[in-house]
Amino acid sequence: MKALSQKRRHPLAAIALLLMGLLLTGGLYAVATTVNQAKASTAEFSASDAEQGGKLFAANCATCHGMGASGSQAGPSLVGVGAAAVDFQVGTGRMPMQMNGPQAYKKPGQFNEQQTHQLAAYVASLGPGPSIPEAGVLDEKGDAAKGGELFRTNCAMCHNAAAAGGALTRGKFAPALADVSGKHIYEAMVTGPQNMPVFNDANISPEGKRDVITFLKQIEANGSPGGADLGALGPVSEGLFVWIAGLGVIIAFTIWLTSRSS
């Protein structure tokens, strides 16, 4: 104790203290953030999956993402993005990217399920990250009403309250969510693809994500009770419809009614 108090005026004491503080906060942060990562285990992937994935990666992805997925000028590093990010980006066809642009477009997938799985295994082996969600949260048996509230508060400002999609700045956009699988919706929430923010488990719990997916699937299954939904785009499509179809038909009738005379 005496030795410690004698050394407290040592020139390096301040540096040592700073180091200890940084270590402590960094360690705490690391613990806190891993809580958010949905079980970043690679247990479901075999070593051969990762090895095959590595080959696929080198052949198809490394041009932009760099050898070892360490990133390049053309694409970000994929160390630590997790299997969920790969499953979403490759599974929806967004990667490999069709063309350079503000945002990758959804297109028919370029890899089959097994290859996607192998790519995910490879990227997951590079560092811990969000993993592919388990079936339990994708059963679409959550509380749709709660999911609706979560959706309106967290998602509707970009994706539209009816999940019809919306515009973002400079050519970016939030896509419509009809026909998107529950798994991909979940993965998008935990990884924040393109311009989407990450909704980690501290932000929306897995239970909440299950509710959101339930809500989206339920409104999709409900269809449109009032007839054709005109794209569910709100007053703009309604206005266009009344001017073109509504007034158009009425003008046709007026011409018919007055065609016999003058």
Added chain:
Amino acid sequence: MSAASRAEAPAYVATTKTGRFTDFVDERVGGSGILREFGRKVFPDHWSFMFGEVALYSFVILLLSGTFLTFFFDPSMAETHYAGSYTPLKNVEMSVAYSSSLDISFDVRGGLFMRQVHHWAALLFVASVAVHMLRVFFTGAFRKPREMNWVVGGVLLILAMAAGFTGYSLPDDLLSGNGLRIIDGVIKSIPVIGTYTSFFLFGGEFPGTAIISRLYTLHILLVPALILLMIVLHLFMVVVHKHTQYPGPGRNDHNVVGYPLGPVYAAKAGGFFFIVFGVIALMAGFFTINPIWNYGPYDPSPVSAGTQPDWYIGFVDGALRLMPGVIGNFHFEYIIFGHVLTLNVLLPALVPAGIIFTVLFTYPWIERWITKDNREHHVLDRPRNAPTRTAIGVAGFTWYCVMWAAAGSDLIATHFHVALNDVTYWLRALFFVGPFIAFAVTKRVALALQRKDREIALHGRETGRIVRLPHGEFIEVHAPLDEYKRFKLVGFESLAPLPAQPNEHGVVDRKEKRRAKLSQWFFEDRVVPATPAELEAGHGHHEAVEAGESQKTLSH
């Protein structure tokens, strides 16, 4: 004596029971006189004259469907938990107004259909009012003696927008709440009185608990009553002024050529009501409008993408979207004596709408001042025969459409795969240059059409028959028009610029000089209709061509 006069036999005794009954009523209310007067009113027939009718019928349909909705709608902002049959909103906390709107949609028999009839009819109502107004403007039907009826029509347009907006807000869903929030912001941006007005309107801080019931009273009582009053005035003036007619043989400013109201026109108009009703019912039956269940209950925190007002408020929303927050280092917000003056809300929200309605209301007097035309006009102008007026109208319409398009800028961006920023930049540019381009193009097109009319009137129409003349030249034979068709092309008045006139003191004042300049601008480019002498010359000329003898005829 009294006994004798009491027993005096009536001049006419009906033979049938029905006859005696109608005679009884007629003697007391004078129905046959009214019927004789109105039944003989002559209305000219043209499809473009029917938009006012469409508006009237939509309004009747609005009254009928709206009455049905009031049976089930509860404009209370009290909190409740939804217990109806739409499961994605089960147990969600919401206002009674929203809950009852959902009940109308899902739990009242025929409720959703009636809601959709009401909303589609509302969109069609304002659209037909707008098209009617455009028709009146472009054909010059607002000229003497109809200036006041034009103003009544303008008031009706504003009332129709007010009726629409108050109704749009009633379901208290997320979309309408977002709309109200924008209105609240606009009101608050008005200097000095803004905040007080907002607090007065909402009964405290937005959103409060009073606004829905207040809007409801306005929507079902005050605004429809005012609309009815204005419709009565509007139709009264139509009867007083008689209907206008398009130019044609035998038509002038002292007659009306068409069918009498009874029986032909009454039958047509009555049938047309059911056509309009049918079209609206089909739209309501097959196409969703305002799916309030998608939007969820209003809560000031969430804002949905794609939040727009109904089309008739769109141009104001578009102007707000076009306004930049800052330009370089230039800010639009000032703090004056501790009060914030927010020009980037105030300017776009009030100035374009203010300009549009000011010009709209005063235009008949502006044109009257420029032309000094004090005559009554019952024969309409074909739009091409008033090139400057038509160009002004199209310029204004273009300006409106730029703002209108801006209200859908996000959907333009997503659906045409362009950047939202670029859409905004282009629309900002068009906001300033669009009207000028539209003016120039329209005026040139109108003048070109007039020249074409003149050409056809003078030389006849092209027959497509090619004739070879003896010396080898080929010409196309032109066939002369019949007189009815030719009248349409030459029977109009082409106003010339009116130079500055001295006033009663013999002085040309500055105002008069300005007027003369405007008159010059208005009428300097003009195509004079072919005169009878020219027609005669042209006609002879053609006979000569067909005879194929004169060298002069080769100048085709």
